[in-house]
Amino acid sequence: MRIPLVAGNWKMNKTIGEALTFSSGLSAFLKEETRKPGWPEILIFPPFTALPALSGALAETEVKVGAQNLSWEKRGAFTGEISGSMLKDAGCEYVIAGHSERRHIFGETDEVVGRKVRAALDADLHPILCVGETFEQREAGETLAVCRTMTEMGLAPVTPDEVGSVVVAYEPVWAIGTGRDAKPDDAEEVIDSIRDTMARMFKDAAKDVRILYGGSVKSINIRGFMLKETIDGALIGGSSLDPEEFLRIVVEVQKTRPAPKSFGQGE
Ligand code: 13P
Numbered sequence: 001m002r003i004p005l006v007a008g009n010w011k012m013n014k015t016i017g018e019a020l021t022f023s024s025g026l027s028a029f030l031k032e033e034t035r036k037p038g039w040p041e042i043l044i045f046p047p048f049t050a051l052p053a054l055s056g057a058l059a060e061t062e063v064k065v066g067a068q069n070l071s072w073e074k075r076g077a078f079t080g081e082i083s084g085s086m087l088k089d090a091g092c093e094y095v096i097a098g099h100s101e102r103r104h105i106f107g108e109t110d111e112v113v114g115r116k117v118r119a120a121l122d123a124d125l126h127p128i129l130c131v132g133e134t135f136e137q138r139e140a141g142e143t144l145a146v147c148r149t150m151t152e153m154g155l156a157p158v159t160p161d162e163v164g165s166v167v168v169a170y171e172p173v174w175a176i177g178t179g180r181d182a183k184p185d186d187a188e189e190v191i192d193s194i195r196d197t198m199a200r201m202f203k204d205a206a207k208d209v210r211i212l213y214g215g216s217v218k219s220i221n222i223r224g225f226m227l228k229e230t231i232d233g234a235l236i237g238g239s240s241l242d243p244e245e246f247l248r249i250v251v252e253v254q255k256t257r258p259a260p261k262s263f264g265q266g267e
Contacts (some may be wrong), residue, residue, distance in 0.1 A: 002210050004040035004226070005167065005233035006250050008240025009096065010048060019050035020096045023057040027242035030061040036166070038258030040233060042239070042250060043094055048082060055091025066094030068129070069102060072115035074122070081237075094126045100173045104134075107222025110153035112145025117166065117233060118157035128167045128235065131194065132212070135174035143172075144193045146263055151197045163201075164208035168194055169235040177237060184224040184231070187213045192228050200230040219248035224258040 014022065022044075033039070042063045046054050055065045067090075071081035087095055096118060098113030108116075113129065120127035123253035132145040151168065156164060170191050175182050182190075191211045198206035213225045214235030225231050233253065240246045 001260055002208065002232050004257050005043065005210055005212060006040045006092075006246075006253050007045065007066070007212065007233070007235045008246055009044040009045045009099070009167075009235055009237050010047060010241060011068065011101070011237060014046060014050060015049045019046050019054045020057055020245050022241075023054055026063065026247065029057065029060055029247060030063060035082065038196055038254050040250065040253045040257070040259055045094075045096060048188050049089075051087070051090040051092060057128050061227075064093045065091055066096065066125075067092050068096050068099065070095050070116055070123075070125075072112065072119045074119070077104050077135055079200075084119050084125050088123050088125060092125060094128055094167070095120045097127045097129050098150070098170075100132055100171055100176060103116070104173065105121045110150060113150075114156050115156045117154055118223070121158065121162055121165070125169060128169050128212075129167045130171050130235070132171040132173050133213070134177075139172065142222045143190060146192055147194055147198045151194050152201065154197065155201060158202075160205040163198065163205050167211040167212060168212045169214050170194060171214035171235060177216070179216050181216040184228050187225060188228045189229050191228075195230065206215045217249065219245055219252055222249050222252045224249055226253055 042238055043066050045066045045068050051065060067087045070084050070087055071078055074083055097116040098108060102108045117127045117179060131143055131147045133146040137146050147193035171181050194211055198209055211233045212233045215229050217234045217236045218239045222234060
């Protein structure tokens with residue numbers, strides 16, 4: 001059973017104070033509403049500095065926090081890096097691995113991303129592996145091949161027993177922060193192909209892996225994606241910074257694809 005998932009990636013935005021203002025906007029609504037059946041799982045990825053404060057502030061709600069990046073190393077002389085166990089200690093349950101901004105601006109390779117996925121699992125965190133093609137790759141007809149390679153290499157260090165705790169996010173690079181969202185049909189085609197790749201790697205266990213869409217998601221376009229059975233939720237950048245817009249997206253997901261059982265009501 002794949003519970004729909006709505007995740008906000010704040011990237012390099014918000015101070016601790018701004019994160020707390022966001023959470024008080026969210027908390028009152030969520031405390032009541034998300035305890036009713038059918039709500040998606042909700043995640044926020046603040047910058048590292050706001051993690052402990054935000055996770056404390058959201059403790060009374062079912063909203064979980066995660067980190068945007070982690071080191072593949074466990075500890076030691078790695079100036080500027082943060083390990084999975086440190087993230088766990090700061091209240092994280094999830095961590096993003098291989099976001100396109102990490103790949104394209106900071107030079108992370110598929111191999112590095114695979115090591116980060118492994119490090120996340122070793123620290124008992126759910127990795128969200130991001131994959132997606134550039135505009136040039138799409139124009140050249142390489143989308144499915146690019147996403148296949150990113151999926152295979154990102155999940156290479158994962159066993160079939162573990163893969164159910166991984167989430168994959170299909171985020172076409174050309175749709176990120178541009179206002180140019182993918183068409184739901186196109187996202188569906190790529191996501192089906194990613195699931196086929198995982199089925200070759202993990203057999204039946206691939207059925208349990210949630211695959212999200214990300215790239216210019218807003219409250220006015222989320223419904224089209226959620227009407228696709230194969231799309232399990234969204235990873236949201238800009239629209240997750242405003243609590244009201246973020247909640248509108250959460251509500252659209254709840255209406256379009258009610259979860260079989262509210263995540264807030266226990267297993
Ligand atoms: P936008 O929603 O701002 O396009 O960003 C998407 C993204 O990169 C989420 O990780």
